[in-house]
Amino acid sequence: MTLIGIDIGGTNSRVGTVSPEGRVLVRAAAPTDAARGSAATITTLLDMIHQVLSDSHARLSGPSAIGIAISGPIDVNTGIVSNPYTLGGWPPTDIVSPFRAAFQGAVVIAENDANAAAVGEWRVGVGRGANRFVMVTLGTGIGVGFLVDGQIQRGSNGSHGEAGHLVLDPSGPSCYCGAKGCWESLASGTALSNRLKDPSHMDRADYSRAIEQIAHWTGLALVNLCAVFSPDAIAIGGGAGAQFDLMKDSISEVMHQHRRLIRTDVPVLAAQAGDDAGLIGAALLAKDRQG
Amino acid sequence: MTLIGIDIGGTNSRVGTVSPEGRVLVRAAAPTDAARGSAATITTLLDMIHQVLSDSHARLSGPSAIGIAISGPIDVNTGIVSNPYTLGGWPPTDIVSPFRAAFQGAVVIAENDANAAAVGEWRVGVGRGANRFVMVTLGTGIGVGFLVDGQIQRGSNGSHGEAGHLVLDPSGPSCYCGAKGCWESLASGTALSNRLKDPSHMDRADYSRAIEQIAHWTGLALVNLCAVFSPDAIAIGGGAGAQFDLMKDSISEVMHQHRRLIRTDVPVLAAQAGDDAGLIGAALLAKDRQG
Numbered sequence: 001m002t003l004i005g006i007d008i009g010g011t012n013s014r015v016g017t018v019s020p021e022g023r024v025l026v027r028a029a030a031p032t033d034a035a036r037g038s039a040a041t042i043t044t045l046l047d048m049i050h051q052v053l054s055d056s057h058a059r060l061s062g063p064s065a066i067g068i069a070i071s072g073p074i075d076v077n078t079g080i081v082s083n084p085y086t087l088g089g090w091p092p093t094d095i096v097s098p099f100r101a102a103f104q105g106a107v108v109i110a111e112n113d114a115n116a117a118a119v120g121e122w123r124v125g126v127g128r129g130a131n132r133f134v135m136v137t138l139g140t141g142i143g144v145g146f147l148v149d150g151q152i153q154r155g156s157n158g159s160h161g162e163a164g165h166l167v168l169d170p171s172g173p174s175c176y177c178g179a180k181g182c183w184e185s186l187a188s189g190t191a192l193s194n195r196l197k198d199p200s201h202m203d204r205a206d207y208s209r210a211i212e213q214i215a216h217w218t219g220l221a222l223v224n225l226c227a228v229f230s231p232d233a234i235a236i237g238g239g240a241g242a243q244f245d246l247m248k249d250s251i252s253e254v255m256h257q258h259r260r261l262i263r264t265d266v267p268v269l270a271a272q273a274g275d276d277a278g279l280i281g282a283a284l285l286a287k288d289r290q291g
Numbered sequence: 292m293t294l295i296g297i298d299i300g301g302t303n304s305r306v307g308t309v310s311p312e313g314r315v316l317v318r319a320a321a322p323t324d325a326a327r328g329s330a331a332t333i334t335t336l337l338d339m340i341h342q343v344l345s346d347s348h349a350r351l352s353g354p355s356a357i358g359i360a361i362s363g364p365i366d367v368n369t370g371i372v373s374n375p376y377t378l379g380g381w382p383p384t385d386i387v388s389p390f391r392a393a394f395q396g397a398v399v400i401a402e403n404d405a406n407a408a409a410v411g412e413w414r415v416g417v418g419r420g421a422n423r424f425v426m427v428t429l430g431t432g433i434g435v436g437f438l439v440d441g442q443i444q445r446g447s448n449g450s451h452g453e454a455g456h457l458v459l460d461p462s463g464p465s466c467y468c469g470a471k472g473c474w475e476s477l478a479s480g481t482a483l484s485n486r487l488k489d490p491s492h493m494d495r496a497d498y499s500r501a502i503e504q505i506a507h508w509t510g511l512a513l514v515n516l517c518a519v520f521s522p523d524a525i526a527i528g529g530g531a532g533a534q535f536d537l538m539k540d541s542i543s544e545v546m547h548q549h550r551r552l553i554r555t556d557v558p559v560l561a562a563q564a565g566d567d568a569g570l571i572g573a574a575l576l577a578k579d580r581q582g
Contacts, residue, residue, distance in 0.1 A: 162552045261364065
C-alpha cells in the first residue's frame with residue numbers, strides 16, 4: 001500500500017511517498033511555475049510521482065492512494081480548483097482526474113492546503129492531542145485550517161472559509177480578494193516582498209521591521225481567531241512560518257494585550273512537520289478515504 | 292412541567308414561563324439596575340419568577356427547570372459570571388445557586404446570553420434548519436453564538452469566545468476589553484449612544500449616519516465571521532438589532548464587496564423571537580438537561 005502526498009503551493013510543489021503512520025519516505029520538490037499553466041504543472045507532478053515511486057522501489061505496485069494539497073479555493077466534492085490568484089492565472093482546473101487517469105485503481109482526493117497541513121500537524125506534529133486546533137500556513141498567501149477532534153471544519157457545502165483574508169485594518173493595502181487590509185495583504189510572503197522591494201527598505205534593520213509588522217498583524221489575526229473559534233493550540237507553518245522564532249515574541253505580546261475577555265492564552269507553536277505537513281495530511285486523508 | 296427562562300441583560304432583565312415547544316406563556320420585565328449589586332438583581336428576579344408562576348397558575352407545582360441567559364463571560368460548569376463590564380461592577384457571582392436554593396428540585400443552568408439566543412432562534416426562530424448558524428445580539432454589548440447542528444460551539448474548557456470583540460479597526464476607539472476598534476466599541480448600543488452624546492450629533496441626519504456606521508462595521512464583522520465559520524445563516528437580534536431594517540442594505544453592501552474569495556452570500560435575517568430569544572433558549576437548554 002503506497003501512499004503519495006502532493007503539495008502544490010504558489011511557489012513550490014512537493015511530492016512524497018508517505019508511510020501509513022505519516023512519515024515521508026522519499027520526497028521530490030520543484031518550482032510550481034504556475035504561469036506555464038496547469039497542464040505543465042500536472043505533467044511535472046506526474047514525473048515527480050514516478051521518480052519517488054522509483055526511488056521507493058514501488059514503481060511496479062503503483063500508489064494505492066494519492067492526496068493533493070493545493071493552494072486556494074478548491075471544491076473538495078468535484079476536485080476543481082479555482083485559484084487564479086496564487087496559481088498565476090490558472091482557469092478553473094480539475095486537479096483530480098489527471099491523477100486518477102494516470103494511476104487507475106488509486107484513490108485520489110484533493111484538499112485545501114491549509115486544511116491538509118492542519119491534518120498533517122494534528123496527526124504527526126504539534127497539533128497532537130488538541131481538541132480544537134488551528135493551523136496557519138504563512139507563505140506566498142495565508143491559509144488557515146480548523147480541526148475539531150481531528151475533523152476539518154468547513155461550510156456545509158464543503159467550502160473553505162479563507163480565514164487568511166480576515167479584515168484587520170480597513171485603511172490597509174488592497175488585496176486581490178477585494179478587501180483592504182486583510183491579513184494576507186498585511187502579513188503574507190507577498191506582503192513581505194512588497195515591503196522589501198521598496199528601495200528604502202533594503203537593509204537588515206528594515207528587514208527586521210518588516211518581520212515585526214508581519215508578526216504584529218499575525219498576532220492580531222490570532223486574537224480574532226481565538227474570539228471566534230476558541231482553539232486549544234495554534235501552529236504556524238508555511239515558508240514565512242520558518243521565521244517563527246523571529247516573530248513569536250511580537251505575536252505573544254499582541255495576544256497578551258487582548259487577553260482580558262478573549263481567551264488568548266493559547267499555545268502558539270512552530271509547525272513541526274514543516275514543509276511536509278501538507279503532503280503528509282493529504283496522503284493520510286486519501287488513505288482514510290480508502291476505507 | 293413548568294419551564295422558566297430568564298434573560299439578564301446589561302439594561303433590562305426578562306423572566307417568562309416557556310412551553311416545551313419554546314413559546315413564552317407569561318412574561319415579566321424590569322430594569323436590571325446592575326449598579327445595585329447582584330443580590331438585589333437576584334431578589335428582583337425571584338420576585339418576577341413568583342409573579343409569572345402565579346400568573347400561569349403554576350405557583351403550587353413550581354418550576355421543573357430554570358434556564359438563565361446572562362450577558363458576558365460565564366463559566367457554564369460552575370455558573371459563575373465574571374462580568375464587571377456590562378453588569379455595572381458585579382464581582383464574580385454564582386448566578387445559579389440562589390435559584391437552586393429557592394426552587395429545590397428544579398434543574399437550573401446558566402448560559403452566555405448570545406448562545407442562549409442562538410438556541411432560541413435555532414429552535415423556534417429564523418435559525419431553523421441551518422446547519423451552521425450564527426446569532427448576533429446587538430445590544431448594550433455585542434454577543435455572538437455559533438451553532439453546528441443546533442449544538443453550541445465553545446472552547447474545550449467550556450469558554451465562550453467573545454466574538455463581539457473581534458478587532459476590526461486598530462485605529463478605532465478603546466474598549467474595556469483592552470482592544471482598540473473591536474466590533475463592540477464600534478457598533479454596540481453603547482457605541483451608538485456615545486456617538487449621539489456628542490452635541491454635534493443630535494439631529495435626525497446624524498442619527499442616520501450613526502446607524503449607517505454601525506451597519507458598516509457590523510457588515511465587516513460578518514465578513515470575518517464568514518471567513519472563519521462559514522455559516523449557512525446569520526440572525527441579528529438584541530435591542531439595536533431592532534433597527535435591522537435600517538441597517539440591512541449597508542450590511543449587504545459590505546458583505547457583497549468581500550464576496551470574491553469568502554462565501555459571504557449568506558442570508559442575514561432579523562431575529563424572529565426578538566427579545567424573547569435568550570429566555571426561550573435558556574429555558575429549552577434547562578429542559579434538555581432534565582434528561
